[in-house]
Amino acid sequence: MSAVVGHAWVGSVRRAPSGALIVRPSFDTMLLNGRPWALLSEYVENWTNLYDWEFRAADLDEVADADIAGLTSTIRKLSENCVREWVDNIVTLILESRPSRLLELGCGTGLLLRHLYDRIGCYVGADVSRYAVDRIRSARLPRAHAVIAGAHDIDSGQIKRAMSDVMGAGQRPDCVLINNVAQCFPSTEYLASVLSRAIDLVEDDGRVILGDLRHLGLCDEYLDWLVLDEELGSGRFRNEEELFVDPRLIAYFAEIADREVKVSVRAKCMSGDNEITRYRYDMVLYVDAKNEKLTTREMRWEDLSGDRLAALSLLAKVGPVVVTEIPNALLDSRPDSVTANALSAVLEGTGLVVAMSHETPTRLEVRPAGGDIPKTRSMPPRDEPLKRFAARRLPELLRGHLAETFPGARLPEIIVEP
């Protein structure tokens, strides 16, 4: 037992009557700023290897967009049209605030960069995958730099130097983009750390955009939905170590930030019924925003009479309005339910956007862009994939350690306690 107790990843050990060792991981190894953080870096490395492999495989297939290839692969099973619509959707969201200096954390092979380059001033991308960064570098875009760095390196020397080179000395980004990456983050602490530094970094009236978050409140439903898909194979995703995020958690981080941050939770306004349109959402954080507060009328969906969509269309043309408690047709079968896509079609050009209720994920809302969900000072529900990773990884690691320490000995079963 002492050989296990002494291991850096182990907090405590006790022996079960069966002889198995019951191990509690050391939470110090999970701390971003604690030492050692071996478990955490192995977690990040796992994702690095996975994406390196995925990007390389896509390249071998000679697919133009390696990221698109990843998304259309058998794992996600999204059609190419769907992925193109998804790209248009996030690009529109980013351009909503007309950014000039963009920092993208977890930039991949530059899928979004390619769509944004002609419409922004300059760009710095950071990614843990060397292969992804090399792909961006090989495009030799003069106003874009890419560096091999984790999101947690946001205020590292190399990201600062890259920003200084393309943005100019002392310039800060007016948009920090973290799109379709937070699911790879190991823990809430990691997300909090990245987010608070992104909020500190961005220029006044700038934005931090968290795209494609997986909704914690819909996590069980999402996993059940995947299991129903026979082609994907039941249970395949049960052990997947992805971070799910409750939008109220981001509102909480916004509240405890040192700057004034408004928060908008956006529904995915795309056609189709798939993993993205059902279970993902985007968040826009407006940092020290200059926009003035609008006076809005507020009503519930059920207060609109007759054809509610037509009524909303008329109402939206008159002026800013907030409509709440709209059942999302992809997640709620009530007869008056409607999709985010149908709502967004009638809101075009009105300055109103389709939001997701921060409290009830199956409900949509219509709101002026600009963000104003209530803040909270108590910690909302949170997800900790690193703990799932530890439960999976520790037994094999400790058995390896014991086999090395006591060659030939019979190894005990190892059970990890949360």
Ligand SMILES: C[S@@+](CC[C@H](N)C(=O)[O-])C[C@H]1O[C@@H](n2cnc3c(N)ncnc32)[C@H](O)[C@@H]1O
């Ligand atoms: C699904 S791709 C998204 C790429 C790009 N943001 C987009 O929307 O097309 C996820 C990327 O995040 C990177 N990644 C994963 N964990 C990361 C971390 N902790 N820090 C920085 N990048 C990370 C992966 O290497 C991969 O390139």
